[in-house]
Amino acid sequence: MTVIASQDIASTFQNIRDHALSRWQELWDGSKPIIMVSAATCGRSAGALEVLEAVKDELSRGQQDVQVMEVGCMGHCYAEPLVIIKKPGNPTVVYGYITPEKARRLVKDYIQGEDISPEFALGALEENELIPSIYDLPRFKHEKYILLENIGRIDPEDIDQYIAKGGYEALANALQMQPEDIIEEVRKSGLRGRGGAGFSTAQKWEVCRSSPGKIKYLICNADEGDPGAFMDRAILESDPHSVIEGMLIAAYTIGARHGYIYVRAEYPLAVHRAEIALEQAEGLGLLGKNILGSSFSFDIKPFQGSGAFVCGEETALIASLEGKPGLPHHRPPFPATSGLNGKPTVINNVKTLAYVPPIIRNGADWFASIGTEKSKGTAVFALAGKVVNTGLTEVPMGTTLRQIIFDVGGGIPKGRRFKAVQIGGPSGGCLPESALDMPIDFDSLKEVGAMMGSGGMVVLDEDDCMVEVARYFLEFTQRESCGKCTMCRLGTRQMLSMLEDFTCGRGQMQDLETLKELAEDVRIGSLCGLGRTSPNPVLTTMRYFRDEYKAHIEEKRCPALMCHDLIAYYILPEKCERSCDACVGTCTVEAISSNKQRVKVIDQAKCVKCGTCLTACPLQYNAVIKLSPPDKVPAAKG
Amino acid sequence: MKTVSLTIDGKAIKAPEGQKVLWAALDNGIYIPNLCAIRKASEPYAGCRLCFVEIEGRNGPVTSCTEPVAEGMVVNTQGPRSRRLARTALELLLASHPVDCAHCAKNRSCELQKLCSLLGVKLNTRRFRKLVHNLPIDSSCPNFTYNPNKCVLCSRCVWTCRERYGVGVLGFAHRGFDRVVTTFEDKPIAESGCRVCDECIEVCPVGALVFKDGRKGTPGCAEVKSKTATS
Numbered sequence: 092m093t094v095i096a097s098q099d100i101a102s103t104f105q106n107i108r109d110h111a112l113s114r115w116q117e118l119w120d121g122s123k124p125i126i127m128v129s130a131a132t133c134g135r136s137a138g139a140l141e142v143l144e145a146v147k148d149e150l151s152r153g154q155q156d157v158q159v160m161e162v163g164c165m166g167h168c169y170a171e172p173l174v175i176i177k178k179p180g181n182p183t184v185v186y187g188y189i190t191p192e193k194a195r196r197l198v199k200d201y202i203q204g205e206d207i208s209p210e211f212a213l214g215a216l217e218e219n220e221l222i223p224s225i226y227d228l229p230r231f232k233h234e235k236y237i238l239l240e241n242i243g244r245i246d247p248e249d250i251d252q253y254i255a256k257g258g259y260e261a262l263a264n265a266l267q268m269q270p271e272d273i274i275e276e277v278r279k280s281g282l283r284g285r286g287g288a289g290f291s292t293a294q295k296w297e298v299c300r301s302s303p304g305k306i307k308y309l310i311c312n313a314d315e316g317d318p319g320a321f322m323d324r325a326i327l328e329s330d331p332h333s334v335i336e337g338m339l340i341a342a343y344t345i346g347a348r349h350g351y352i353y354v355r356a357e358y359p360l361a362v363h364r365a366e367i368a369l370e371q372a373e374g375l376g377l378l379g380k381n382i383l384g385s386s387f388s389f390d391i392k393p394f395q396g397s398g399a400f401v402c403g404e405e406t407a408l409i410a411s412l413e414g415k416p417g418l419p420h421h422r423p424p425f426p427a428t429s430g431l432n433g434k435p436t437v438i439n440n441v442k443t444l445a446y447v448p449p450i451i452r453n454g455a456d457w458f459a460s461i462g463t464e465k466s467k468g469t470a471v472f473a474l475a476g477k478v479v480n481t482g483l484t485e486v487p488m489g490t491t492l493r494q495i496i497f498d499v500g501g502g503i504p505k506g507r508r509f510k511a512v513q514i515g516g517p518s519g520g521c522l523p524e525s526a527l528d529m530p531i532d533f534d535s536l537k538e539v540g541a542m543m544g545s546g547g548m549v550v551l552d553e554d555d556c557m558v559e560v561a562r563y564f565l566e567f568t569q570r571e572s573c574g575k576c577t578m579c580r581l582g583t584r585q586m587l588s589m590l591e592d593f594t595c596g597r598g599q600m601q602d603l604e605t606l607k608e609l610a611e612d613v614r615i616g617s618l619c620g621l622g623r624t625s626p627n628p629v630l631t632t633m634r635y636f637r638d639e640y641k642a643h644i645e646e647k648r649c650p651a652l653m654c655h656d657l658i659a660y661y662i663l664p665e666k667c668e669r670s671c672d673a674c675v676g677t678c679t680v681e682a683i684s685s686n687k688q689r690v691k692v693i694d695q696a697k698c699v700k701c702g703t704c705l706t707a708c709p710l711q712y713n714a715v716i717k718l719s720p721p722d723k724v725p726a727a728k729g
Numbered sequence: 730m731k732t733v734s735l736t737i738d739g740k741a742i743k744a745p746e747g748q749k750v751l752w753a754a755l756d757n758g759i760y761i762p763n764l765c766a767i768r769k770a771s772e773p774y775a776g777c778r779l780c781f782v783e784i785e786g787r788n789g790p791v792t793s794c795t796e797p798v799a800e801g802m803v804v805n806t807q808g809p810r811s812r813r814l815a816r817t818a819l820e821l822l823l824a825s826h827p828v829d830c831a832h833c834a835k836n837r838s839c840e841l842q843k844l845c846s847l848l849g850v851k852l853n854t855r856r857f858r859k860l861v862h863n864l865p866i867d868s869s870c871p872n873f874t875y876n877p878n879k880c881v882l883c884s885r886c887v888w889t890c891r892e893r894y895g896v897g898v899l900g901f902a903h904r905g906f907d908r909v910v911t912t913f914e915d916k917p918i919a920e921s922g923c924r925v926c927d928e929c930i931e932v933c934p935v936g937a938l939v940f941k942d943g944r945k946g947t948p949g950c951a952e953v954k955s956k957t958a959t960s
């Protein structure tokens with residue numbers, strides 16, 4: 092591929108950009124108020140579409156000309172649905188926890204009136220006198236947006252908005268560069284793959300580029316099978332062009348003519364948005380034949396995967412793209428030398444590709460200045476579990492877990508105590524309090540037995556049982572094991588069965604040793620990454636929370652009072668308020684009765700441990716408690 | 730064809746370039762545990778996880794059925810780490826295998842028995858929990874029976890059947906622990922277009938596919954009967 096007519100590429104792009112900029116200015120600096128509703132999948136499940144309806148309906152009653160826009164996920168999922176309002180002359184304000192009623196009030200009071208409604212505001216996007224800046228929130232001390240920069244700020248279905256924000260400029264630049272120079276730039280940036288393993292992106296591209304053969308492919312891995320992870324979905328839904336532009340640059344660099352976005356079928360909105368984006372890019376000559384007038388041609392097809400977790404593994408993904416069963420095979424050969432249809436293929440994660448345009452636009456040094464020595468740039472996490480601010484966050488590599496969980500995440504709700512954090516989903520590990528101050532990056536996480544994985548981050552508190560957590564994740568992996576290889580098919584099943592026994596109080600101390608040995612062997616001996624990483628939750632919980640395992644086995648006791656078979660509900664007689672009957676009626680199996688003193692007593696033989704009585708007992712009495720082991724319940728008197 | 734020199738268990742060996750270590754060893758009288766390797770197959774299946782060896786300069790054990798020979802390579806087939814993995818894989822298979830050798834047509838020609846004696850594992854090993862399937866036995870074909878509960882999912886029958894007829898009668902279904910060799914829509918084999926060529930019975934290393942008349946399949950079927958054996 093030769094670089095032709097640099098000026099032509101530049102001037103073709105200039106025209107596209109001028110048009111986009113003028114449209115953006117008209118919109119953003121115009122006299123119309125703009126109402127943006129954050130309506131990615133997360134927003135929608137919180138009711139964003141109803142909010143959008145309410146906004147439109149309320150507006151239709153007035154005369155005002157208002158621009159209503161659907162934007163993507165801003166990351167503040169805890170406060171969804173989110174609405175952003177820009178009214179000329181006023182600061183742009185983000186409003187959170189918006190219901191349809193609140194949305195109507197915002198329209199009436201603020202759009203049609205003058206009340207900026209600070210009571211609903213999360214913060215303003217600009218410094219001003221009326222509303223505190225959203226950037227004053229403690230999370231922004233640590234957050235740094237590269238991938239999330241545009242997210243929630245632009246309409247993902249309007250390519251001009253992406254272009255106006257600097258989009259496709261990197262492509263225009265790249266097309267005027269030699270592919271080798273792009274690889275060099277990416278190498279200097281230190282970019283490592285965000286699909287989990289952190290492999291050097293430049294090296295992967297280089298291997299593919301220099302592999303013999305004319306036909307090469309590029310695949311964007313948007314399978315995202317890790318339960319609880321949704322950043323790839325958020326990016327595709329909220330800023331699809333960043334991924335497409337990254338794919339274009341990658342394809343140009345490796346010499347690919349065809350590309351695929353492999354999206355799981357459960358992501359219909361992501362597929363829909365990607366399709367619209369592809370169409371619009373093609374319409375502007377940014378995709379398809381002779382892109383921006385150059386000799387480079389590239390097309391992209393979305394492909395909907397079956398949704399099996401293992402199909403995210405690159406060799407299984409390729410098999411599935413080829414129409415075969417999605418089973419992994421041994422590597423080498425690696426896809427970069429022999430991938431789709433046996434041709435050299437680069438397969439990169441959504442985030443990896445989305446980092447490429449900003450790297451080309453801002454330079455490798457800029458990217459390399461963020462992060463740690465060996466892990467450059469930012470990391471995107473989906474915060475979930477026992478944390479106040481659930482949602483997406485993007486922080487420089489090297490940020491500590493404490494900063495992410497307590498400053499960005501706002502800490503543990505209800506004043507509970509932090510216990511552990513599970514990073515990287517079912518392939519990752521469970522880290523204890525002592526790891527909170529560790530700067531996290533690809534390598535530090537590996538050292539402590541976890542991994543970056545897809546970036547799921549589940550926070551656990553004192554009410555979470557670590558044995559149960561290990562069992563939960565292993566149940567997932569053993570269910571998702573493709574079954575091809577012995578270690579994973581049978582090994583994960585055996586591990587699960589031991590963990591089930593522990594949580595039921597049937598475990599033996601020697602099982603603990605067998606479990607550890609087996610976990611090691613499954614880790615080393617499995618065919619693909621699914622099996623190899625499946626023991627991580629087991630190994631890390633055994634390493635950091637061995638006492639909990641011992642309690643389950645030796646004392647049949649669950650310290651977190653979580654394992655159903657190891658607990659009993661008990662009503663403290665001294666706390667039970669005799670005149671109160673709140674629990675009695677709620678028990679579906681009629682296990683609670685009043686004794687002679689009208690103290691309520693649970694018949695343990697009847698109790699199904701549903702916990703309804705505990706919730707029913709009024710807070711001021713708090714008489715119902717859980718005990719473990721169950722035989723701690725004092726024998727009933729009289 | 731170019732050959733390379735390597736050492737396996739101290740023995741100097743020449744092998745064709747590109748050949749996998751497993752075949753180089755077997756061809757030179759050195760046995761490496763294996764259940765799923767098929768010499769003729771274009772790609773190693775690498776599912777049984779028994780054929781681990783240790784190679785000098787490598788971090789951990791590697792599967793010999795996937796590892797091409799290389800000049801100067803030094804291979805140890807009996808290293809403690811590779812043997813540990815092979816034993817674990819075998820014990821996992823046995824824990825999910827209804828061990829009933831006395832009543833099994835494969836008794837004495839069964840690969841599991843052979844592997845047990847080689848790796849020093851008891852057939853009724855107790856290290857893991859017994860987790861067996863209880864699927865119906867298919868006796869629909871006149872001359873053989875298929876007992877899916879005994880299958881170790883080595884894929885040889887599936888490969889053989891497909892290799893011979895293009896579209897296989899036998900294939901895999903389900904995932905994880907429920908993965909099973911079966912026919913399209915789980916129909917009896919006799920109603921699925923089976924042409925009774927008997928080849929799958931010949932290649933089955935265990936008592937899953939056995940002749941009704943007690944005839945034995947080819948023991949030590951790592952080679953998998955092939956008309957045109959290549960490297």
Ligand SMILES: Cc1cc2nc3c(=O)[nH]c(=O)nc-3n(C[C@H](O)[C@H](O)[C@H](O)COP(=O)(O)O)c2cc1C
Binds near residue numbers: 284315403404406
């Ligand atoms: C079981 C399993 C599931 C995976 N799922 C994904 C996934 O959903 N998305 C992804 O990008 N990579 C996934 N990977 C990693 C891919 O195999 C591959 O390494 C990655 O797509 C490479 O992209 P990168 O170089 O940009 O990281 C998975 C790996 C394994 C073993």
Ligand code: SF4
Binds near residue numbers: 419572573579618623
């Ligand atoms: S490790 Fe698990 S998912 Fe991977 S090939 Fe083996 S059985 Fe399949």
Ligand code: SF4
Binds near residue numbers: 879886887910934
């Ligand atoms: S039936 Fe026999 S040959 Fe077929 S997969 Fe099972 S063990 Fe292998």
Ligand code: FES
Binds near residue numbers: 780
């Ligand atoms: S994994 Fe190598 S022979 Fe089965």
